[in-house]
Amino acid sequence: MELPKVSKVVRLGNSKPKKPCNITRQCPSKSIVVNTGFIGNYKVFSYQTSLGPDRNDDTLGIVDVVLKVRELKVWTPEEKSLWRKKSSKPKTLILNNVTDCIKSGEFLAILGPSGAGKTTYLVSLCGKCTLPSEGVVTVNGRNVRELPPGEVEILPQFDVFMDCLSVKEHLVFMTEMKIGSAKNSRNDTVLNAIMDMLKLKAHENTLIKSLSGGERRLLSLASSLLSNPQILICDEPTTGLDSYNASLVVGLLKGLSLTGKIVICSVHQPSSDLFKEFNSISLMSEGKLLFHGTHEDCRNLFESLNLRCPKNYNPAEFYIKAVSPSPATDVNYVDRILENNRNRFHQCDETCCETHTTPRPPVCNRSWLKQVQLLMWRFSIRIKRSYKGFAVSLLLSTVIGAVVIGICFAGSKGTTQRGVQNLRGLLWLICSEVSFSLSYAALYAFETDLSLFKREVGMYRVSAYFVARFLNEVPRCIIWPIPFVTITASAVELPNHSLTILELYLALIISGLASTAYGLGMGALFISTGMMADVMPCADLPLFLMSGAFLRISSLPFWLYPFKFISHFYYAMDAISNIYWRQIGDIECPTNTTTVCVKDGAAVLLENGYSNNFVLEDTIGLLFVATLWSILGYWGLKREERKGYAY
Numbered sequence: 001m002e003l004p005k006v007s008k009v010v011r012l013g014n015s016k017p018k019k020p021c022n023i024t025r026q027c028p029s030k031s032i033v034v035n036t037g038f039i040g041n042y043k044v045f046s047y048q049t050s051l052g053p054d055r056n057d058d059t060l061g062i063v064d065v066v067l068k069v070r071e072l073k074v075w076t077p078e079e080k081s082l083w084r085k086k087s088s089k090p091k092t093l094i095l096n097n098v099t100d101c102i103k104s105g106e107f108l109a110i111l112g113p114s115g116a117g118k119t120t121y122l123v124s125l126c127g128k129c130t131l132p133s134e135g136v137v138t139v140n141g142r143n144v145r146e147l148p149p150g151e152v153e154i155l156p157q158f159d160v161f162m163d164c165l166s167v168k169e170h171l172v173f174m175t176e177m178k179i180g181s182a183k184n185s186r187n188d189t190v191l192n193a194i195m196d197m198l199k200l201k202a203h204e205n206t207l208i209k210s211l212s213g214g215e216r217r218l219l220s221l222a223s224s225l226l227s228n229p230q231i232l233i234c235d236e237p238t239t240g241l242d243s244y245n246a247s248l249v250v251g252l253l254k255g256l257s258l259t260g261k262i263v264i265c266s267v268h269q270p271s272s273d274l275f276k277e278f279n280s281i282s283l284m285s286e287g288k289l290l291f292h293g294t295h296e297d298c299r300n301l302f303e304s305l306n307l308r309c310p311k312n313y314n315p316a317e318f319y320i321k322a323v324s325p326s327p328a329t330d331v332n333y334v335d336r337i338l339e340n341n342r343n344r345f346h347q348c349d350e351t352c353c354e355t356h357t358t359p360r361p362p363v364c365n366r367s368w369l370k371q372v373q374l375l376m377w378r379f380s381i382r383i384k385r386s387y388k389g390f391a392v393s394l395l396l397s398t399v400i401g402a403v404v405i406g407i408c409f410a411g412s413k414g415t416t417q418r419g420v421q422n423l424r425g426l427l428w429l430i431c432s433e434v435s436f437s438l439s440y441a442a443l444y445a446f447e448t449d450l451s452l453f454k455r456e457v458g459m460y461r462v463s464a465y466f467v468a469r470f471l472n473e474v475p476r477c478i479i480w481p482i483p484f485v486t487i488t489a490s491a492v493e494l495p496n497h498s499l500t501i502l503e504l505y506l507a508l509i510i511s512g513l514a515s516t517a518y519g520l521g522m523g524a525l526f527i528s529t530g531m532m533a534d535v536m537p538c539a540d541l542p543l544f545l546m547s548g549a550f551l552r553i554s555s556l557p558f559w560l561y562p563f564k565f566i567s568h569f570y571y572a573m574d575a576i577s578n579i580y581w582r583q584i585g586d587i588e589c590p591t592n593t594t595t596v597c598v599k600d601g602a603a604v605l606l607e608n609g610y611s612n613n614f615v616l617e618d619t620i621g622l623l624f625v626a627t628l629w630s631i632l633g634y635w636g637l638k639r640e641e642r643k644g645y646a647y
């Protein structure tokens with residue numbers, strides 16, 4: 001395809017305007033960051049990111065790209081019921097032997113009736129299809145699945161964001177993750193230029209949840225453009241946009257294709273004017289690719305089948321209607337078009353699909369620590385924006401509970417026989433309230449963000465995501481025990497009041513970390529089934545029975561004994577019981593009683609089966625439990641990541 005010459009190149013930033021240069025060769029300067037220019041009527045946009053000096057090396061320099069699809073078949077997996085060998089749902093073919101070749105500069109519209117397989121095809125083109133498949137998709141000879149992230153970007157049909165972020169915050173996060181520091185002047189210029197082009201500047205401080213559907217589409221597109229992809233795949237990019245914004249987006253995408261990128265869009269009922277902007281068309285029906293070529297070739301093909309698009313009729317609609325499976329007519333145009341077009345595909349196969357190898361610089365790979373920092377920053381914005389919910393949750397789940405407990409146990413002291421039972425109960429209540437409220441608060445942490453996580457698969461490491469989520473829960477672990485300890489402790493008699501409160505507080509923070517890891521772990525393990533709330537009580541029961549509050553640990557059958565070592569309830573109770581009872585000397589024993597008396601705090605600890613070396617044992621134990629659940633949670637998330645991208 002012959003590309004027109006650039007009539008004008010405008011430099012953004014503080015560099016001088018450059019002379020016009022030919023789009024088929026590289027422009028001389030290496031210092032240019034972002035350029036807009038015009039090709040014919042189209043404003044084209046070319047930019048460098050900090051990914052490396054060679055990436056789309058210069059202003060409107062072209063990197064030849066060939067996207068080749070060979071004998072691609074995609075099908076749904078066969079489903080079998082657990083108890084019968086017979087399949088309950090047979091496999092269905094979604095893409096049927098698709099072979100194609102798409103070249104640099106193509107602005108391709110994929111048309112077809114609903115269910116034709118367009119989305120599946122687009123997702124396969126970017127190597128993110130998770131369904132069983134056969135065949136191969138290559139970009140310049142390299143399997144698309146092996147390309148570094150950012151080379152092929154997809155703008156999915158449905159937008160998923162962290163809605164409490166502002167437009168600017170979202171784009172800064174994406175810039176940081178995809179191309180490097182947003183403070184870097186080069187990346188900042190790219191970011192601002194993209195916001196300008198997509199008219200997002202006016203909304204930069206608007207929260208995403210307040211954006212209209214169309215504005216969300218523009219924001220999605222902006223995120224996809226950041227990494228300066230060679231191939232941009234858009235699933236219905238104009239859906240939800242008014243005609244002005246639809247032509248803005250189509251104009252921008254066309255401009256990108258003019259700089260040598262491949263831009264592929266599935267489109268639903270495009271207006272005739274927008275449809276004309278595409279320089280090639282693919283027609284799909286029933287999972288087959290029927291045609292790929294220019295408008296003229298398509299018209300000729302249909303005319304050869306006696307299908308003439310009436311004047312003033314939208315050709316896109318005409319083509320879709322013609323290839324839609326219709327039981328009303330006997331004529332199957334799908335097979336006839338395929339038959340007529342067979343030779344053309346063979347021709348394409350032989351002429352255009354040779355391997356090109358364009359060296360590509362490594363993509364930005366943010367360090368693990370940076371990923372954790374960025375993810376924490378994004379989570380922290382959510383906490384900041386929902387501080388009222390945080391305060392209400394603090395009030396309801398801790399302060400009110402602590403006040404009720406404080407009232408019931410007011411005046412209790414551990415130096416009388418009656419007080420021993422009360423204090424045992426009080427310590428258990430403090431331990432269980434803190435543990436349960438923290439683990440259940442963490443339980444749904446991953447489920448809330450599952451769609452976003454699956455959209456961002458490959459952008460950051462799962463371990464970074466887990467650690468960031470965990471660290472984000474740490475403030476809760478520090479704040480939650482405060483009301484429990486201060487309110488309840490002020491209601492009862494404590495020896496060495498301030499020091500004991502401080503020690504209890506520290507023990508509960510460490511046990512809170514283990515409880516949070518337990519909640520996150522269970523949440524991640526059962527994330528896809530959504531059954532975490534059903535499973536959690538089953539796991540809670542044996543774990544809190546090990547706490548020693550209800551039965552003597554030494555009386556457990558030997559096979560249940562190991563549960564003690566993974567019970568954060570046990571370690572927490574062991575720690576706080578030791579902190580309290582070790583300070584209790586003599587316990588009054590009435591002379592006229594017939595029941596057995598516990599004589600001192602040490603006897604209480606012995607009766608419960610708590611350890612002697614509690615500081616070391618419980619600290620190591622709680623850290624062990626936190627690590628164990630974190631590993632399980634990481635594994636659960638990794639499993640979700642392996643299921644792949646969600647579209």
Ligand SMILES: Nc1ncnc2c1ncn2[C@@H]1O[C@H](COP(=O)(O)OP(=O)(O)OP(=O)(O)O)[C@@H](O)[C@H]1O
Pocket residue numbers: 076094112113114115116117118119120121131
């Ligand atoms: N994961 C899946 N499991 C089962 N069936 C699927 C799956 N993904 C797609 N399909 C089926 O494959 C067919 C093609 O779906 P696809 O979404 O690719 O069509 P489409 O052409 O993009 O449709 P639309 O224009 O309505 O978005 C549909 O019948 C759909 O139900």
